[in-house]
Amino acid sequence: MEYIQQNFNVNFSYGVFFSSNLFDPANTCLSSFLESKAEPAFQKKLLVILDGGVVAHHTNLPQQITSYLQTVRGFQLAPEIITISGGESVKNDLPLLFSLVDAIDKYGIDRHSYVIGIGGGSLLDLVGFAAAVSHRGVKHIRIPTTVLSQNDSGVGVKNGVNYKGKKNFLGSFAPPAAVFNDAVFLTTLDTRDWRSGMVEAVKVALIKDAPFFTWMEEKAVTLTAGDMPAMKELIYRCAALHMQHIGGGGDPFESGSSRPLDFGHWSAHKLEQLTNFELRHGEAVSIGIALDSVYSFLLGWIDESAMQRILTVLKNMQLPIWHPLLEMQDGKPSPVIVGLEEFREHLGGQLTISLLRAIGKGEEVHHIDLDLLYKAVTICKNNQ
Amino acid sequence: MEYIQQNFNVNFSYGVFFSSNLFDPANTCLSSFLESKAEPAFQKKLLVILDGGVVAHHTNLPQQITSYLQTVRGFQLAPEIITISGGESVKNDLPLLFSLVDAIDKYGIDRHSYVIGIGGGSLLDLVGFAAAVSHRGVKHIRIPTTVLSQNDSGVGVKNGVNYKGKKNFLGSFAPPAAVFNDAVFLTTLDTRDWRSGMVEAVKVALIKDAPFFTWMEEKAVTLTAGDMPAMKELIYRCAALHMQHIGGGGDPFESGSSRPLDFGHWSAHKLEQLTNFELRHGEAVSIGIALDSVYSFLLGWIDESAMQRILTVLKNMQLPIWHPLLEMQDGKPSPVIVGLEEFREHLGGQLTISLLRAIGKGEEVHHIDLDLLYKAVTICKNNQ
Ligand SMILES: NC(=O)c1ccc[n+]([C@@H]2O[C@H](COP(=O)([O-])OP(=O)(O)OC[C@H]3O[C@@H](n4cnc5c(N)ncnc54)[C@H](O)[C@@H]3O)[C@@H](O)[C@H]2O)c1
Numbered sequence: 204m205e206y207i208q209q210n211f212n213v214n215f216s217y218g219v220f221f222s223s224n225l226f227d228p229a230n231t232c233l234s235s236f237l238e239s240k241a242e243p244a245f246q247k248k249l250l251v252i253l254d255g256g257v258v259a260h261h262t263n264l265p266q267q268i269t270s271y272l273q274t275v276r277g278f279q280l281a282p283e284i285i286t287i288s289g290g291e292s293v294k295n296d297l298p299l300l301f302s303l304v305d306a307i308d309k310y311g312i313d314r315h316s317y318v319i320g321i322g323g324g325s326l327l328d329l330v331g332f333a334a335a336v337s338h339r340g341v342k343h344i345r346i347p348t349t350v351l352s353q354n355d356s357g358v359g360v361k362n363g364v365n366y367k368g369k370k371n372f373l374g375s376f377a378p379p380a381a382v383f384n385d386a387v388f389l390t391t392l393d394t395r396d397w398r399s400g401m402v403e404a405v406k407v408a409l410i411k412d413a414p415f416f417t418w419m420e421e422k423a424v425t426l427t428a429g430d431m432p433a434m435k436e437l438i439y440r441c442a443a444l445h446m447q448h449i450g451g452g453g454d455p456f457e458s459g460s461s462r463p464l465d466f467g468h469w470s471a472h473k474l475e476q477l478t479n480f481e482l483r484h485g486e487a488v489s490i491g492i493a494l495d496s497v498y499s500f501l502l503g504w505i506d507e508s509a510m511q512r513i514l515t516v517l518k519n520m521q522l523p524i525w526h527p528l529l530e531m532q533d534g535k536p537s538p539v540i541v542g543l544e545e546f547r548e549h550l551g552g553q554l555t556i557s558l559l560r561a562i563g564k565g566e567e568v569h570h571i572d573l574d575l576l577y578k579a580v581t582i583c584k585n586n587q
Numbered sequence: 588m589e590y591i592q593q594n595f596n597v598n599f600s601y602g603v604f605f606s607s608n609l610f611d612p613a614n615t616c617l618s619s620f621l622e623s624k625a626e627p628a629f630q631k632k633l634l635v636i637l638d639g640g641v642v643a644h645h646t647n648l649p650q651q652i653t654s655y656l657q658t659v660r661g662f663q664l665a666p667e668i669i670t671i672s673g674g675e676s677v678k679n680d681l682p683l684l685f686s687l688v689d690a691i692d693k694y695g696i697d698r699h700s701y702v703i704g705i706g707g708g709s710l711l712d713l714v715g716f717a718a719a720v721s722h723r724g725v726k727h728i729r730i731p732t733t734v735l736s737q738n739d740s741g742v743g744v745k746n747g748v749n750y751k752g753k754k755n756f757l758g759s760f761a762p763p764a765a766v767f768n769d770a771v772f773l774t775t776l777d778t779r780d781w782r783s784g785m786v787e788a789v790k791v792a793l794i795k796d797a798p799f800f801t802w803m804e805e806k807a808v809t810l811t812a813g814d815m816p817a818m819k820e821l822i823y824r825c826a827a828l829h830m831q832h833i834g835g836g837g838d839p840f841e842s843g844s845s846r847p848l849d850f851g852h853w854s855a856h857k858l859e860q861l862t863n864f865e866l867r868h869g870e871a872v873s874i875g876i877a878l879d880s881v882y883s884f885l886l887g888w889i890d891e892s893a894m895q896r897i898l899t900v901l902k903n904m905q906l907p908i909w910h911p912l913l914e915m916q917d918g919k920p921s922p923v924i925v926g927l928e929e930f931r932e933h934l935g936g937q938l939t940i941s942l943l944r945a946i947g948k949g950e951e952v953h954h955i956d957l958d959l960l961y962k963a964v965t966i967c968k969n970n971q
């Protein structure tokens with residue numbers, strides 16, 4: 204039997220910029236980036252897709268974007284800025300996905316041009332996927348406008364949409380060309396989105412960075428009340444930890460079963476779905492972190508005071524730490540807990556759940572004791 | 588302005604195996620590969636998607652596959668083998684794409700499991716894309732059953748489907764987990780598919796490997812008449828050249844404009860489309876190679892005898908070297924030649940067309956002289 208072995212590496216690299224007032228004509232952060240990519244021989248194109256929830260609070264934004272991008276040398280802005288509603292519902296809408304693909308086609312966005320998504324994590328996941336499948340992948344730039352997307356989803360390498368009620372069933376790994384975080388957008392966030400975005404920072408601190416957790420303990424109350432300098436620091440540190448894990452963790456496209464950044468997420472995904480996304484992602488993850496932290500305590504991995512510190516941070520951020528769907532329902536198993544198998548299937552392979560060995564140190568298990576888990580649910584309930 | 592730089596490499600590797608009678612219980616090529624991937628902790632799953640055009644000639648194949656795969660240790664075969672019609676039309680059928688996604692969901696194919704596509708390049712392009720977008724990419728194995736898919740499309744890293752009449756508008760780069768070429772399938776190919784598959788070998792020899800071209804000149808007549816040992820050699824050498832280019836050419840996922848393996852393809856893609864895919868891909872590429880070789884001659888890049896050798900090989904393979912759509916139509920420009928801009932857009936950036944500096948040596952240009960191109964059309968017509 205003859206045989207040929209193929210083997211090659213593909214390099215991925217992108218910058219994440221932290222700025223304010225990106226579309227102020229005096230701010231050259233975005234325009235310099237683009238102009239550094241210009242080519243003398245041809246024009247590159249730009250297509251902007253904008254979150255309607257952002258525009259509602261920044262009504263001049265479409266005009267500002269147009270004036271700003273029209274002057275970028277070497278680039279031609281598509282005649283239309285596409286505004287779509289924001290929020291999770293855009294990920295449940297295949298016709299909307301195809302309408303973005305159609306726009307990429309209509310405006311001649313080729314593999315040297317850029318699609319720019321501006322909005323929350325939902326919009327960015329949708330736009331990133333539309334770009335990833337068009338022409339076998341056109342470049343995309345992300346301008347995240349929520350805490351969650353600035354500190355986690357927007358700086359990573361994944362995209363996706365929901366399919367037949369299954370969260371992120373369709374998607375891909377497609378790193379952005381660049382990411383621009385603009386703090387000004389955060390000033391208009393709904394308080395629920397402001398708060399719930401902080402959860403990913405709690406998550407990544409718990410598994411990787413104890414001093415960052417301690418810092419958040421100190422700042423939890425003022426952060427929650429709207430302390431912007433603290434929020435900028437939280438976002439920067441959280442984004443950096445996520446990026447280090449992706450770039451330095453040895454498995455950026457998640458070919459193995461290990462997924463430490465999903466600490467607290469197995470129950471969260473299911474809770475989001477079961478509540479029809481009335482729970483925000485971060486709220487659901489807050490509940491998930493509480494549950495898995497208490498479970499870690501019941502296993503004897505962390506002590507009671509560590510557990511209490513975790514629950515207190517979440518409560519100081521005014522986030523939920525329990526949900527009725529975690530309990531048995533009329534003698535039947537909790538629908539969230541039944542979702543463990545679905546979670547395993549989405550990841551593939553052996554069940555792999557991150558727990559805590561200490562504050563700042565995650566560790567994986569491949570088995571969950573259901574009795575102990577229901578005990579953890581009760582402890583969360585009583586600690587609310 | 589703060590800034591974080593992300594940078595990482597992703598390694599891709601896969602083997603291409605050349606065998607015969609893959610599903611003969613005595614042939615352990617495929618089963619050994621799978622068993623080497625088994626894990627003690629859990630079962631992996633297999634879902635087979637089969638080309639109806641293959642089954643029409645190998646009616647026992649579904650049963651053979653079932654018996655063969657049911658005995659592979661560590662793997663569980665989905666209860667259904669999915670047979671779909673083969674040929675280009677499967678790439679024009681979005682509901683069919685989603686029905687494969689549904690099957691991946693229904694049969695619990697996770698990121699450790701395998702989708703196995705068995706069929707021509709069209710089926711493999713469709714199946715590879717369905718796998719690539721499900722769960723952000725489930726693994727797929729390709730078992731190509733045509734000359735073209737065994738020597739070119741099946742051993743590469745691309746997949747895709749057509750969208751709104753645009754060839755491969757939706758697609759991705761997603762290397763297979765492994766490829767198994769089984770020569771026995773080729774015995775039942777339609778003569779048009781047998782012949783047209785050889786064109787990719789002529790193409791890659793012309794741009795990279797003069798001795799291989801000379802070998803094909805000698806073998807053209809017997810190859811065309813059905814010489815299987817020669818065909819196996821042609822496929823092996825052609826696959827190896829394609830794989831070397833992808834793995835060693837520095838741009839496996841085609842981020843630049845350079846695309847030497849697309850020699851002869853700019854007009855071919857348009858001709859396939861304009862003839863509603865009544866021209867086979869290889870037939871269209873044969874015409875495209877003839878046109879671009881003659882154009883290279885008119886530029887003074889190759890001499891007349893080299894040009895004649897190329898046209899003769901294609902004619903000895905009983906392949907077309909001209910098409911009426913290449914000519915002006917009632918005083919209007921040829922619709923194929925108008926398609927040059929569409930080709931540029933699909934690739935992005937500057938127009939980049941491979942031509943020939945010599946037999947065995949491709950070179951790119953960024954400009955095409957239309958008068959000269961119409962002259963080349965006429966020369967092709969007169970040389971048929
Ligand atoms: N790709 C990944 O790696 C990854 C990681 C984590 C989460 N996610 C996904 O991210 C999504 C959640 O994203 P999100 O939390 O950013 O919420 P979101 O995108 O759903 O937005 C929430 C709401 O805020 C509005 N909004 C956005 N920016 C605003 C602003 N600056 N001012 C006022 N309103 C604004 C939106 O219109 C929407 O109504 C989920 O679908 C989740 O699965 C993806």
Ligand SMILES: NC(=O)c1ccc[n+]([C@@H]2O[C@H](COP(=O)([O-])OP(=O)(O)OC[C@H]3O[C@@H](n4cnc5c(N)ncnc54)[C@H](O)[C@@H]3O)[C@@H](O)[C@H]2O)c1
Nearest residue numbers: 640673674675707708709732733735736740745772775776
């Ligand atoms: N992904 C890539 O890199 C790449 C490269 C080149 C071409 N392609 C694509 O490949 C497609 C063409 O593939 P193809 O030439 O293999 O043809 P095909 O897949 O369209 O098949 C042609 C016909 O042969 C039948 N068939 C397949 N195997 C058979 C067998 N062993 N015996 C009898 N009949 C058989 C099919 O059912 C079909 O009717 C095009 O869509 C082209 O764009 C992709």
Ligand SMILES: [Zn+2]
Nearest residue numbers: 403468484488
């Ligand atoms: Zn999250």
Ligand SMILES: [Zn+2]
Nearest residue numbers: 787852868872
């Ligand atoms: Zn081809």
